[in-house]
Amino acid sequence: MAATIKDIAKKTGLGLATISKYLNGGNVLEENKAAIEEAIKELDFRVNEFARGLKTSKSKTIGVVIPELSNLFCTSIITIIEDILRQNGYGILVCDCRTDEKLEYEATEFFVNKMVDGIISMPVSRDGGHLKLPLSKGIPVVLIDRKVEGLNVDAVLVDNVAAAENAVEYLISYGHREIGIICGPEGIFTSHQRQLGYSQAFIKKGIFPKQELMTYGDYTVESGYRCLNELIKKSESLSAVFVTNYEMTLGAIIAINELGIKIPEQISLIGFDNMHMAQVVKPRLTIISQPIHKIAENVAHIMLKRLSQEKNEDAEIVHLSTELIVGESVQDRTHL
Amino acid sequence: MAATIKDIAKKTGLGLATISKYLNGGNVLEENKAAIEEAIKELDFRVNEFARGLKTSKSKTIGVVIPELSNLFCTSIITIIEDILRQNGYGILVCDCRTDEKLEYEATEFFVNKMVDGIISMPVSRDGGHLKLPLSKGIPVVLIDRKVEGLNVDAVLVDNVAAAENAVEYLISYGHREIGIICGPEGIFTSHQRQLGYSQAFIKKGIFPKQELMTYGDYTVESGYRCLNELIKKSESLSAVFVTNYEMTLGAIIAINELGIKIPEQISLIGFDNMHMAQVVKPRLTIISQPIHKIAENVAHIMLKRLSQEKNEDAEIVHLSTELIVGESVQDRTHL
DNA sequence: AATATAAAGCGAAACGTTTCGCTCTCTAAA
């Protein structure tokens, strides 16, 4: 039914190889080019990607495995990656593994069977077990947010320890001591890193971080809301809270407002991500901002580089740093 | 390099056709089945989907075009659809067209060129122009949230007029008259529908809806925040607000809390979507809840049905209704 | 015992590209 290059060849009187050469950017006489283009338009010819793939073993498709599709950090990054990859002819197959290692493994295998040319993963599993299969097949893998030890794989990372440390140091420097933290889920790498930064900031000042000021959410609005209420209950003298992702920051703000507590007079707050939101709320939020654009661009470009090169060089690990955007949600207590 | 069915045939001593039959669920002797399975395991054989696709013209891939990946309504639905489709062997190619008609068109064409077996679209364009191409190629299309006039296409719809009407009627029945609405972007179908329902509720009571109480956001948290502030500025006697999506509901709540206005004593609120969130906030929110699970399931199953049938029957239009979940965010003013 | 029917298996052809190895023509250099 659909036109093939044979039809184009017949119509133009040219050979198969010439049409193919045209399609793949080879040298073809101007007049023949024009003829081919006309025939293509007339017959509404589209390359059959199955046949092409059979010869080239390239699907021009990248698999993306992420923990949650309902997480703004994830989706913001995907949107940008998708944009860049599509402009280069690649489509993205997406799977949200719901922070489940088993599903993550299955999704990755599914992608390999679907013949993806590459895999982008924001890994859930600690050992990156799901990546063994694609790697053994020579399929390039780029990691987001987490390096997997022992695996020689490209990764784009953010220094989460430093991010959290900066936030807490900042609070300490403004005279805060009773600082709560709303962490992510306990098993997750970034969550652990941010908690580590929190503790380090205290330890460097010779203060021992208090266990009861650490609460664990699951990166959702609801859990931020719940954890903030927990903190308020646990500590009478709580003067500041550091929230470690965007959704939980929203939840925490809702809870604080509901309790009629004033930011920053009664409680100081440092949030996470989404500068846009932070600017619009009053008082403007002091936040840790991750370079989402840079992360996504790096991931996409590293992937494109891998896809276009033969030899696999050593893994490229990009480290990006976060920024502390100062708003008005932290009170200066040094002169109190 | 990779094993093919020829290798399996050689190893088992069986013919090519038998291996193929096995792979596609035909009748094969128990003992041969076992032999094939062993060979498959040993050689780590995986069907080459390019070759299969070349013969069958099926990619086992569905393209999904949505307006925004940062919208929870969209992503919640996609997550469920993806789950169901993957369990049936289908992968989903995703494109977030940023509410841009041109990008929507390009994405759809891109998907057609990528040989998707079907397209799921939450359409941005009014005339569904982007769907002409896939439809002309006999590629099944399922629409979410919007029927396109003149196109005989399956769709899963929610009665947004009734949803908004119910919400506003409810407010009116509780004695509210000065009711603001935070609408979505002006060009968008669902946005328009909800606004229509708002107006109808008033008109049915013989009241003429006030232009100045209608504000237009863009379905983001920031715009909800902004619109609520607009409403407060515009009307002194504002007693209730109806917000027409989840993100803007969040933004509105943040704004209300910030202004120190009490819900429901000083202002009543009806939000949209995300029951989970609505339950957790205090006071519990009264919301219009869309049947996200049902929407996604219907879309996925209609698509699967289309993919497995030869003849194309008439379009199936599923209408789902929303629910008004009563919380504590609306004040009874009838006895004031 | 003869026959019909079902089950299981087989090879060859076909799907629509890309690419190898080749030829022919034209221009530029010697």
Add this chain to the structure above:
DNA sequence: TTTAGAGAGCGAAACGTTTCGCTTTATATT
């Protein structure tokens, strides 16, 4: 004028499946 070399073009083979049409074997029915 001769000779290289580049530019442009060509057909055939190959990629790894599925499927058509066929044969053989086993079982059930008469």
